[in-house]
Amino acid sequence: MRFADPQACPDCRGAIAGQSTCPHCGLDLTSAEVRQLWQTLLQADELLARAALRRDRSVQAPPPPQAADPFATAAPPPPPPAAPAPVPPATPPPPAQSPTVGPLPSYPQPGPVPADYALGGFLQSGQLRAGERTPPKEWSVGTILLTLGAFGLIVAGFIFVTRSWGDLGLVGRTLVLLGVTAGFAALGVWVTRRTLRASAEAVWTVVLALLTLDFFAARHEGMLGLDGMSIAWAWVVWGVVLVGLGILIGRFARAFLNADLLSTALVGGLGITLAGIGAANVPADWDMPWRSILALVAAGLLALATRPAGIRPLTITARVVVAAFFTWSYVVAVIGLVDHPKVDELVGDGHGLPLVLMAVAAVVIAWLVAPVRIWAVALAVFAVCALVAVPSGDAWRPEGAWLAVAGLAAVLAVAASRGTNAWAKGLRGGATPVVGGLVLLHLGLLADVFNAIGNGFDAAWSGPWDGRLDPVWAEDTAAWVVIPMVIGLVVVAWFVPRWPELKAIHRHASSAVAVALALGALVAVVEARLQLWAGVSALMVVAAALLAAHVRNLGVLVGPTAAVLVGFAAALAAPNQGVSASAYVAGAVVLAGLSYAKGADWARQTYAIASVIAFVGGLVAAADLLDPPHAVPALVGVVVSLALVAATGVVLRDQPVRIGVEAAAGFTMFVALIAEGSTSEAAVRWTIVGVVLIGLSFVVPDRQWYLWLGGAALAVAYVLLVVDSGFSFVEAYTLPLGAIALAVGFYFVRKKPDMETWLLLGPGLTLALVPSVPQALANPTDLRALLLGIGAAAALTLGIRFSWQAPFVFGVTILTLLVLFNIGPYANAAPRVVLIAAVSAMLLGFGITWEDRVRDGRKLVGYVRSMR
Structure with a gap:
């Protein structure tokens, strides 16, 4: 049997398996006492082994291997004890002398548990693996009890002061205050000297809370003349006292605990906060920005006073508190600037001075405190911009603010385009809100652009060509202001992508300029209230410039931006038909240039389709301006579309945009074909399409299937002519078409002997024979039935003569039906x-x-x- 058993609890001997606490008796197996007990048990096992060896008088063997210490981690196992010298039998050992014991295994003295034991429980390997991090220590029962006790005492003291205080006299109150506070202060000194850190944290928190209660209770009762102190000055005084007490207690505790108390550091931060708030309320008649700055100064001075103490938690807390006061003061100064935007108020009444002081303070902080330099410079830059933009906007609304934002954004974008140090980064940080404000301003002004487009569609082609575009959101603005606004936006678009942080998009600076130029031009033509033709012309000129940039391959977004700008120009031109026709044709030219330039095939196809639609629409609108007969505009659309189809087959045969042009021309042609008009006018249009397509099928080698489209168009034209002529018998519609189809079929039957007759002759036979069958069967003895029988017999003869299946089946079927229906009346009689x-x-x-x-x-x- 061994005393040291790693699988058994040293108290109840219950089985354990790596737990930090015995599951049977609850013994904390990670405490220093249990570790010391483990070493003692190992020593007992060693002594028993030596006694057995001495009893057997045998050669001393090495002691039995020690069991792995479940409480030890990184410490190496102790060396085996030295064997004692053999004792002769005749010389017994002195009775009073204990057996010689070798070197005992070292074990830690009672005290703080090493970091290696933060894992808790028995470590099977005896130590942490290399690179393994120790998890955070959980709160022990003692720590929780200390925290609850301290909190309970604070609550009890508060209840006592608020509920039972009035029952005591002045002397009793004084004695209670002094006695309780002094007692806890003495307890704090005692636990600190005993190096009980958790207890020190709790007790000193209670002491500082009691001192706070003592001070404000004494002021309330008029002790020591404190009732003559205003509440604001009381907060200032007690805040200073708390900071001093936090420093004194912290330095005292560090001498014994070799660590800084967190509670006193937090109390010091609370003292700085109280002093700052109190200082802000001392001059109650001051404006809020000045009171906020006074609070910042008070907090900053107290924070500086904590630095010589060298208490790191207190220093960090003080910095956080001062940063909060600085942020509050900055926001209040900006609000004060907005509330008093007039120049005489900012300068004469001093309402702008707080923000100026905050900007100067930000620069000083940036100079002295390197870690916050970027943020401080950004705040200083933004403050300067606000000091310029707000009074400018108030002096001249809204143009002053527009000009200020545009100018500041352009200057800052250029100035911040170089440099990688903290000062340059801070400059870019402060410039970002201004640049974003300029972009948002232009996007907001797009509301007027869309409003102008909507008004134009409401009065489509009914307004004058020299009518003015009417902004609503920003009416009565100076027209010339839009020019510097556009310039500022373009400068921002060129230099912002050159900022070091935006190096990845530097190569897209040209695209950014194109987008900015298009956006600025759109806003400018509306806000400047240009005449309709002038505004549309200006947009088309910008689109043409973007087309030239796209041809030179200056940016991936240049081409799409030009196309979008053409669309906006065409939409703005809606009030007048002449301007619309001109805009459509000019836009078609720009889009055609985009489709001809290099680029992705899908993009070029898109440009080509849009160009064709715009071109045909523009020419139709222009033709309608001449007040021609009703059928002329639709006929112009058909002719222009056919011309584009022909040009595509001849000129663009090997171009990737060919399919797009053909599809768009086919669409416009179909729209023109179904346009409103008489039946005869529609027949003329369909006839022209049929004839031209059939002719193109022989001219364009790879478009022979135009023949079928042309034939279909001619068939539609023939049907329309028959309808217009008023014929009532069906053969007038179908027989000519069937004859044409049969002629074409007979031609290909000879040309392609391997094709089936159902494919070549079936359509013609269907059109020539089948439509007459119902009426012939209804009257099997009239002329229609006779002629149908002759046609069926001819088809049967051809089928038998040339072994053609389709004519044979048609002939047999129709003749059989005619014979049966001719016999029917006689059979019935x-x-x-x-x-x-x-x-x-x-x-x-x-x-x-x-x-x-x-x-x-x-x-x-x-x-x-x-x-x-």
């Missing part, structure tokens, strides 16, 4: 017994000769299948 006898005789004959009929039927099916 004959007596029923004759009809029954005839049918029975036929069935009997078929039954007797069934096998021959089956053989003949198979031959007939094989004959038909063998046809072409």
Whole structure:
């Protein structure tokens, strides 16, 4: 049996398996006492082993291997004890002398638990692995009890002061205050000297809370003349006292604990906060910006006073508190600037001076405190911009603010484009809100652009060509202001991508300039209230410039920006038809240039489609301006579309935009074909399309399928002509088309002998014969039935002569139907017994000769299948 068993609790001997606390008796296995007990048990096992060796008088063997210390971690195992010298049998050892014991294993003295034991529990390996981090220590039961106790005492003291204080006299109150506070102060000194850090944190917190209660209670009761002190000065005084007490207690505790108390550091920060708030309320008649600055000064001086103490938690807390006061003072100064934007108020009444002081303070802080230099410079830059923009906007609304923002953004964008140190980064940080404000200003002014477009569509083609664009959101603004605004936006777009932080988008500076130029031009033509034709012309000139930049490949967004600008220009031109026609044609030219330039095929296809639609629409609108006959504009659309299709097949045969141009021209042609007009006018349009497409099928080698489209168009034209002529019989519509289809089919039957007749002759036979069948069967004895029978017989003859399946099937089917319907009236007039006898005789004959009929039927099916 061994006393030191790593699998058993040293108290209850219950089984354990790596826990930090015994699951049976609750013993804390990570405490220093248990570690010392473990070393003692190991020593006992060693002594027993030596006694057994001495009893057996045998050669001293090495002591049994020690069990792994479940409480130790990084300490190496102690060396084996030295074997004692052999003792002769005749010389017994002195009875009073204890056996010689080798070197005992070292174990830690009672005190703070090493960091290696923060894991808690028994470590099977005895030490932390290399690179393994120790997890944070959980609160112990003692720490929790100390915290609850301290909090309870504070609450009890508060309740006592507020509820039972009035029952005591002045002497009693004084004694209570002094006695309780002095007692806890003595307890704080005692626990600090005993190096009980958690207890020191709790007790000193109670002491400082009691001192605070003592001070304000004494002021309330008029002790020591404190009732003559205003509450604001009381906060200032007590804040200073708290800071001093925090420094004194912190330095005293560091001498014994070799660490800084967090509670006193937090109390010091609270003292700085109280002193700052109190200082802000001392001059109650001052404006809030000045009171905020006074609070900042008071907090800053107290924070500086804490630096010689060298208490790091207190220093950090003081910096956080001062930063909060600085932020508050800065915001209040900006609000004061906005509330008093007039120049005489800012200069004469001094309402702008607080923000000036905050800007100077930010520069000083940036100079002295390197870690916050970027933020401090940014705040200083923003303060200067606010001091310029706010009074400018108030002096001249809204143009003053627009000019100030545009100018400041341009200057800051240029000035911040170089440098990588903290000062330059801070400058860019302060410039960012101003640059963003300029962009947002232009985006906001787009509301007037969309409003002008909406008004134009409401009065489409009914307004004068020299009418003015009317802004609503920013009416009555000076027209010339838009020029520096556009210049400022372009400068920002060129220099901001050159900032070191935006190096990844530096190569897109040209695209940014293109977007800025288009946005600025849109806003400018509306806000300047230009005449309709002048505004649209200006936008088209900018689009043409962007086209030139796109041709030179100056940016990936230059081309799309030009296309979007063309669309806006066409939309703004809606009030007048002449301006719209000109805008459509000019836009088509720009879009055609975009489609011709280099770029992705899908983009070029898109530009080509838009160009064709705009071009055809512009020419149609221009033709309608001449007040021609009603059918002329639609005819112009058909002719122009056909011309574009022909030009595509001849000129753009090898260009990637060919498909897009053909599709767009086909769309515009179809729209023109179905345009409103009489039946005869529509027939003329369809006839022109059919003839031209059939002609193009012979001119364009890879567009032979135009022949079928042309034929279909001619068929539609013929039907429209027949409808317009008032014919009532169906053959007038279908027979000519069937004849044409049969002629084409006979031509290809000879040209392509491997193709089936159903594909080549089936459509023509269907159009020529099938539409007449219903009326011929209804009147099987009239002329239509006779002519249909002749046509079916001709088809049957052709089928048998040339072994063509389609004519054969059409002929047999139609002739059979005609014969049956011709016999029908006579069969119906004959007596029923004759009809029954005839049918029975036929069935009997078929039954007797069934096998021959089956053989003949198979031959007939094989004959038909063998046809072409």
